[in-house]
Amino acid sequence: MENQNHNRSAGIGDRVTSTISVMLVLFILGLVAAINITYSGIDRQVKEKMGFTVMLRDSVAPGAAERLQAECAGAPYISSFKYLTADQVMAEETQGEGAELVELLGVNPYAPMIDIRVTSVYADVDSISRLAASWESKPEVEEVSVNKEMVGNLARNARMLNTILLIIAAALLLISFVLINNTVRLTVYSRRFLIHTMKLVGAKGSFIRRPFLVSNMLQGLIAAALACGLLALLTGWAKSLDPAMDSLLPWGALAVVFGAVVIVGVAICALAAVIATNRYLRASYDDMFN
DSSP: OHHHHHHHHHHHHHHHHHHHHHHHHHHHHHHHHHHHHHHHHHHHHHHTTOEEEEEEOTTOOHHHHHHHHHHHHHOTTEEEEEEEOHHHHHHHHTTTOHHHHHHHHSSOOOOOEEEEEEOGGGOSHHHHHHHHHHHHTSTTEEEEEOOHHHHHHHHHHHHHHHHHHHHHHHHHHHHHHHHHHHHHHHHHHTTHHHHHHHHHTTOOHHHHHHHHHHHHHHHHHHHHHHHHHHHHHHHHHHHHHOTTHHHHSOHHHHHHHHHHHHHHHHHHHHHHHHHHHHHHHHOOTGGGGO
């Protein structure tokens, strides 16, 4: 009886240890996914700061300026825009000291302008250049200014960082499978003689495999739930430090990460259980000692 209790305690201890190991792997995988979502939000915000400046003619009529503003408000490629009158442009450029310049020249040398920011879909050099050219062809427009070098650098850096994060996520997924597979294999290894005994009395492979499959799927579910809980606590703490995290990593997007962590955890544990049990189902008695 004492030996049975000892074996039962050892078995529980092994399951707890393996569950914690799986939980840590899934937590890291979920954390990388959350970082990817946060980066996507930052990338979108940065891209929506790209755009061009439309300088209008001095002689533009108020009605024409209002029509251009209405066009900006309805354009699907514009995320935001700001219309400045000639006086407002002068105030910004001269830091409020434009009155002396007007007195010296006798006229306001600045023209009205529209500062346009495009949506993230159009935030690349080619798209912005095409949009700028279409605006420059309007009769009310004097000039369109685009900082192509800055737009190109931002777009290039965004692509590079996105590629790096995707590679890290793919590598972690592979590492997760290897680590979880090893953890599950050790659990099945401790019961290899039970598998061999069941095989000797005529039990079918599916019958022998079923309890290991169910047990490890449950282990993956528990580990995923713990990993999601830890990730939720970390996210809540990050949001309390910086309210901007609410828009970068909304709970709705995080719920998708939680779902993916649960699916990956259960699937990998189930696959690892099938691989490990199949190995000992094919093994001979002598192989059990290897």
